[in-house]
Amino acid sequence: MKLRKTSGLLATILFTAHLHAQQTTLDPATRQLARDVFQQLIEINSTDSTGSTTAVAEAMRKRLLDAGFSPTDVVILGPNPRKGNLVARLRGHPGSTLKPVLILCHTDVVEAKREDWTTDPFVFTEKDGFFYGRGTQDMKNSDAAMVMAFIRMKRENYVPDRDLILALTADEEGGKSNGVDWLLKNHPDLIQAEFVLNPDAGGLTTKNGKPILLGVEATEKLYADFHVTATNPGGHSSLPTPDNAIYHVADALSRLEKSPFPFELNEVTRAELTTRATLVQGREADDIRAILKTPPDSAAMHRLSANPVYNATMRTTCIATMMSAGHAPNALPGHAQANVNCRILPGHSQEEVRQDLIRIFDDPTLAVDYVNNAGEVLGKGSNRAAAPPPPLNEAVFKPLRETAHTMWPGLTILPEMETGASDSIYTMAVGMPSYGFNGMAIEEGDERAHGRDERLGIESYYAGVEFQYLYLKAMTSGQPTSGQ
Numbered sequence: 001m002k003l004r005k006t007s008g009l010l011a012t013i014l015f016t017a018h019l020h021a022q023q024t025t026l027d028p029a030t031r032q033l034a035r036d037v038f039q040q041l042i043e044i045n046s047t048d049s050t051g052s053t054t055a056v057a058e059a060m061r062k063r064l065l066d067a068g069f070s071p072t073d074v075v076i077l078g079p080n081p082r083k084g085n086l087v088a089r090l091r092g093h094p095g096s097t098l099k100p101v102l103i104l105c106h107t108d109v110v111e112a113k114r115e116d117w118t119t120d121p122f123v124f125t126e127k128d129g130f131f132y133g134r135g136t137q138d139m140k141n142s143d144a145a146m147v148m149a150f151i152r153m154k155r156e157n158y159v160p161d162r163d164l165i166l167a168l169t170a171d172e173e174g175g176k177s178n179g180v181d182w183l184l185k186n187h188p189d190l191i192q193a194e195f196v197l198n199p200d201a202g203g204l205t206t207k208n209g210k211p212i213l214l215g216v217e218a219t220e221k222l223y224a225d226f227h228v229t230a231t232n233p234g235g236h237s238s239l240p241t242p243d244n245a246i247y248h249v250a251d252a253l254s255r256l257e258k259s260p261f262p263f264e265l266n267e268v269t270r271a272e273l274t275t276r277a278t279l280v281q282g283r284e285a286d287d288i289r290a291i292l293k294t295p296p297d298s299a300a301m302h303r304l305s306a307n308p309v310y311n312a313t314m315r316t317t318c319i320a321t322m323m324s325a326g327h328a329p330n331a332l333p334g335h336a337q338a339n340v341n342c343r344i345l346p347g348h349s350q351e352e353v354r355q356d357l358i359r360i361f362d363d364p365t366l367a368v369d370y371v372n373n374a375g376e377v378l379g380k381g382s383n384r385a386a387a388p389p390p391p392l393n394e395a396v397f398k399p400l401r402e403t404a405h406t407m408w409p410g411l412t413i414l415p416e417m418e419t420g421a422s423d424s425i426y427t428m429a430v431g432m433p434s435y436g437f438n439g440m441a442i443e444e445g446d447e448r449a450h451g452r453d454e455r456l457g458i459e460s461y462y463a464g465v466e467f468q469y470l471y472l473k474a475m476t477s478g479q480p481t482s483g484q
Contacts, residue, residue: 026462030152034465037063038144039124042133046108053170053179054084056107060147060168064088067151077187078170083177086168087190090150090160092476098162099194101475102432104180104423105143106172106200109135116452130455138449141440141456142199143168145468152469160476167191172200172423173450176374180423184430195393196427199468201418201436204408206460207444211408213279216400217436218268220418220425221316222344222386225371226354227337228252228361234334245336246325252361253320253338259360261316263291263301264345268389269313272416279412312419316353318342339371343419346388350381386425389417390433399474400437407439407467439467 026034040059045051057076064074069088078084092098112121112134119125121134135141146166153160169179183191201217230248235241265273270292277288287304290297291314304310311317318340325336342353350370358368370381392415404411418424424434441460448454 026466030148031462033151034144034148034462037147038131038141038461041107041140041144042124042131042135043122045122046135047111048108048171048173048175049111051108052082052084053107053168054078054082056143057084057086057168060143061086061088063147064150064154067154069150069154075190077183077190078179079177079182083170083175083179083182085170085179085183086166087183087187088150088166088168090153090164090166092160092162092164096162100163100165100192102165102167102191102193102196102427103146104196104198104200104427104434105146105166105168106139106170106179106423107143107168108171108173108175109138109140110173110450112452112454118453121454126458129458131458131461132453132455134454136454136456136461137440137442137447138173138454139200141461141464142438142468145438145440145461145465146199148465149469149472153472158473160472162194162476164472164476165191165193169423178373178423178426180426184426188430193432195390195396196424196432196434197396198422198424198427198434198436199438199440200422201420201424202416203438204441204460204464205444206441209443211411211441212444214400214404214408214411214413214437214439216397216413216415217418217422217424217434218271218392218415219266219346219387219389220420220422220428220436221312221346222348222350222425223373223421224342224344224350224353224381226318226340226342226357226381227367227369227371227377228340228357229335229337229367229369230365231335231367232332232365235332237330237332240332245333248363248366249323249325249336249338252363252366253340255362256318256320256340256357256360260305260311261318261345261356263296263314264316265292265314266346266389266417268392268415269417271392272313272414275412275414309419312343313417316342316345316348317419318353318357343421344386346386346417349383349385351383352385354381384429387428390428390435393433393435395475396435399471403467403471403474404439406470407463438464439471440464 044055046053046056061074073089076084076086119132125132171178202215205213230245232243273288277285287300290300320338321341322339326333344353369377369379371377427434
């Protein structure tokens with residue numbers, strides 16, 4: 001799931017206020033189809049608990065077949081009936097020596113309770129200039145835009161200069177059947193590519209309705225959960241002893257809070273901070289430039305670390321997110337456990353960070369165990385380091401600049417490290433450089449992914465549909481042919 005790094009950082013961007021989004025030029029029929037596809041996606045429940053990504057895959061397969069795709073080029077595969085993944089291929093020029101491009105779009109959404117929302121989260125609702133529904137920001141908006149781009153190109157008989165592969169996948173947000181991981185392990189030939197585009201990261205930010213920044217994920221952190229557990233005999237609460245499992249875990253978490261991981265920048269975060277220094281003013285800009293020096297200025301580093309976004313950009317972060325302890329109000333706890341969630345900088349492994357936690361806790365009575373994405377307690381984490389940042393490939397960035405500047409002249413494009421997590425972690429791990437961006441504008445401060453009353457501006461959606469279509473054509477520079 002993407003996290004847009006905007007909060008508080010763009011408040012001083014005044015000189016970009018003149019930018020206006022280009023009026024979307026979708027013809028009425030295309031606009032209506034784009035709305036229909038989006039509505040269909042939102043109204044299919046694809047949560048992990050009761051929903052089905054297979055239902056999404058089947059609906060979008062029919063859309064692509066109706067547009068003229070061959071059944072052999074639009075397939076559904078998965079580990080069980082509810083966790084289907086759709087893989088569609090738009091074939092390039094015969095004889096092309098260029099490797100395919102893979103586009104990743106997860107189709108699952110997080111849980112949503114009707115009582116928490118002012119609208120039904122699984123009813124596509126249009127009001128006050130917005131589309132409401134679970135997935136309008138994360139990420140059925142981009143699912144719809146990519147399906148629309150494939151439909152439009154196929155109907156135009158557009159032949160790209162290489163194959164384009166669209167994978168609509170399961171379980172990015174949770175569950176045990178991650179579609180990208182499953183496809184790589186079971187059908188790698190279907191999704192092998194030179195590089196990967198993942199619209200679940202990055203994105204267009206507006207301020208007062210005006211585009212100010214297009215973030216592009218060029219690398220991301222590695223996700224890891226760890227259980228920190230203390231056990232002892234327990235006993236009667238009338239006989240308290242220092243040997244209290246809750247205190248042991250609490251003391252360890254207190255040490256973690258006071259022990260930040262080391263400062264570290266990479267190629268992408270240096271480029272990101274260099275650009276950010278031109279977008280902010282005063283002490284903030286001076287401090288960014290100071291930490292980019294060799295050696296970095298420690299006082300500037302300390303001041304920037306007070307901002308959670310800068311802190312997450314500069315170092316691995318680990319924070320307690322859950323805790324359980326005790327079995328009765330009148331008994332000493334014999335067991336206490338906390339979950340520590342870590343976001344690990346590229347170049348470092350889960351096991352390396354587990355050992356760092358053991359060192360920070362400095363308590364041999366504690367067990368520190370890695371927990372995988374399926375919730376299985378494995379003890380040791382993987383020794384595989386998070387993939388290093390990929391090169392800023394001009395095959396990706398040149399058409400991106402051209403398309404963005406056509407739609408939003410003068411817009412700043414900012415390569416950045418994703419401090420959250422996305423499915424790019426799987427493709428980067430097998431050597432496929434992965435980049436995240438989309439044209440779906442979200443107003444600064446209105447990020448509602450995973451939250452209640454998730455919504456997307458109506459015109460933002462249609463502009464994003466046009467952006468994805470124009471970008472794929474600019475990137476592949478193919479030519480329309482007759483009779484295809």
